[in-house]
Amino acid sequence: MDYTKQIQEIASKLFAEGKIDVFVGYRLTGFDENQVPVLIRDQKDVSQLVFNDRSVFNLVNYLKYEHTRNKRVGLVVKGCDSRSLNLLLTESQVKRDKLYVVGIACEGVVDEQGNKMQNCMECVFPDAIVADEMLGTPHEVRKYKVNADIDELASKGLVDRRVYFEEVFENCIRCNACRHSCPLCYCAKCCIDQETATLYNGANTTSGAFHALMTWSLHLAGRCVDCRNCEKACPSHLPLHLLHKWNERVIYENFQEHLAGVHEGDRGAFYKYSMQDPDDFIM
């Protein structure tokens, strides 16, 4: 999977036609074969752009900051990224007519060791859902399957699961990198940082970090697209996907097989109401 040439051509053409102000893509780090996001503002810098199976980051994250706001943006999205873009469109955070989206029919990306990422092996929607232009061969529809580590979580009881989570996440240093790297965490002031949110400072029964993580994961429940930007950003290497995938599974099984960002306008299980919604798993 290497679309470096095509993406450079597309970006070059968009700049030449004056259709965009900034292009969000990937470039090499400069010291190894891994990549980092790059914002190209000039046609002459287009040659920096690359795309292959090491283009791991979800670039939709860059749509929430000032440097793209109210600008005409071109960007590259894989299947998972496009779902988060879909959610941003649904939640009125970006305007579709200001975007030029290069969609990828993604074959899956690899981690720094060159192993295929776990989320790519479980991926249900590898092809970009939102795109002005598609690169690659589209895939057939895949079936949603719960992965083994989440099955294991389910086998634990409520109390055990909580103890397990608290253990796993005790190394959290509350740097908030997860939040900043998440394309769906776009609030001007996170609820966790607000003055009235005294509960997130912890109590005798629970650590502040755990409480904050729980709140964060619930605010992403039914919205997380499993792009794993948060895990890549986490300096403590916490398995943050456990929280999100656990929620995803509960929501998939209970709310009419809901998966985040697949349909435009679908805000997710917490924000819509159906007579078929169950309530037996809440208590």
Next chain:
Amino acid sequence: MARVGVFVCFCGANIADFVDVPKVVEEAKRIREVKFAIDYKYMCSDPGQQQIRDAITQYRLTSIVVAACSPRMHEKTFRKALSDAGMNPYLLEVANIREHSSWVHQKDKKAATEKASDLVRMAVAKSIANEQLHEISVPVTKRALVIGGGIAGIQAALDIADARIPVVLVEKSPSIGGKMAQLDETFPTLDCSQCILTPKMVDVASHPYIELIPYAEVLELEGFVGNYKAKIRKKASYVNFKTCTGCGTCWQKCPVKVPNEYNMGIDKRKAIYTPFPQAVPNKPVIDAAHCTMLTKGKCGICAKVCEKGSIDYKMQDEIIEREIGAVVVATGYDLWDPKPYEEYGVGRFKDIITSLEFERMVSANGPTNGVPVRPSDGKVPKNVVFIKCIGSRDEAKGIEYCSKICCMYTTKHTILLHHKVHDSHAYVFYMDIRAAGKGYEEFVKKAQVDTAATYLRGRVSKIYKKGDKLIVRGEDAQIGQVVEVVADLVVLATAVIPPKDNPDLARLLGVSYDKYGYMSEAHPKLRPVETAKAGIFLAGCTQAPKDIPDTVAQASACAAKVCGIFSGDTMKKDPMISTVNNEYCTGCQNCVKVCPYGAIVTEEVPMGHGSKEMRTVAKINEGVCQGCGSCVAVCRSMAISLAGFTDLQIINEIVSI
């Protein structure tokens, strides 16, 4: 520093029997902010309230906690007590130690006392963060919308209009009158239904304050109490009502015959028709589904014979918009279709009819000129079996509730049968005779003596045909034996059910409805005509099965409520509503989606101070917001806060225990 006063109520024995009230007071006194705590037998009584008023001035209290019954019961009472003492009424917190403690923990006084103390602690903690709130004034459009032109809608419209308030009365069929117009005589006095109803119908049509919109339905209702906007679709009648004189030539000449709904399909009407001779307005409409001119483009006779040229085959539906301050819903009822009673041969045997069909037959203006006949051969029946509770009180086939009116109208039917066919005999299969109402029991007793009808307590298990007779096999539980009655005619008292589209209308209006489809009142005892949505009221069977006296009473009650809303140019509204903090709002509009009242819209605000760049934020319409808190729950950035239930107040509560 907060100075809280705690007032714990005994509620007679209601609380004191299961909660150690003095102990609760003692516990409350230990809380740092509590400067005064006392108990009293009945806090809601005047001496009880006086203690609160006195303590406020004497101890310079900054907030008040009353530990008593549910705030639904007496929150208003105590708020007023605070007001009277010159304190902002919203500095009150009610700790519900009755419904939440004493009533539900009657077996363990110690635990109930502990819980009551906890509830008081929470209320104290919350009250410390209470803010002074002020009632909101919203302007009022003084015009009422009445949906449904049956006796409920007619009564409500007349009562409101008599108070010189304009009324828009929307009726879905071509004439007002509803089900009552189909009745012959009414229990328990056997007044002629037409004689008491039709003058009222005429009053509606001629009332200067009533705008009657027949053959129409409500499409949309948006806004809030005092300021609704209604969109009404007036169905094409294909007859210009302004020029039509109602002479009747058109329907005499019309060649198309259609089963007559007014007579339950026993006879035929024409494709251009008025539902019945006494209809209001007494102008015909064309039934577009059956008129051959409209379906096939052939005929046009009515247009030819109409001297006034009132027929207009090209007429379109018309959308009418009206500004409305309050709504009365009076959509009436339907009758349950007895098809599931297969063992009775419903649908197979022609001589099994429903009560309303019987009612039409014995009506003076009915299809058989007031004489009951067998649909199979047109003979006058001698032995008539009435079976009650068809569908009612039948969890297996019908509905669980009692339809309330069937006992009485079946009794009436035995009398009418006796009057019309002197040598007839009525048999009544019943489960119970429910005759609770003024003059009802006397009516039933007298009818039983006068008609000498045979009352058989028990269910009918089977009806089968023998020759031209129907054999009704049932149980007479009082003698414990199976009985068989040879019947010429069987009349089924089918259950009252809500109209099929009631839930749709309820959703359109934003009113809740129950599992059957009846619209729900705000409180079954204390607010039986209001809905949970302010400014929308229920009259008649749209809420539950009712007879005519109850329906009329409820309709007048609705009128009184509507007049209450319109008594001033503005109305006061509870200030416990949501507000948006624009700085935190991200404009994701989840709140807009979940708001059940449509109270949230968006607005554009500058990005920052003096900035020309704009961004979208949520905006609460304070007139519409009911303070339910749904928006608060879905707001991830915690930009929305509900006055009286702020995050700080709730967290204070949680932390206090």
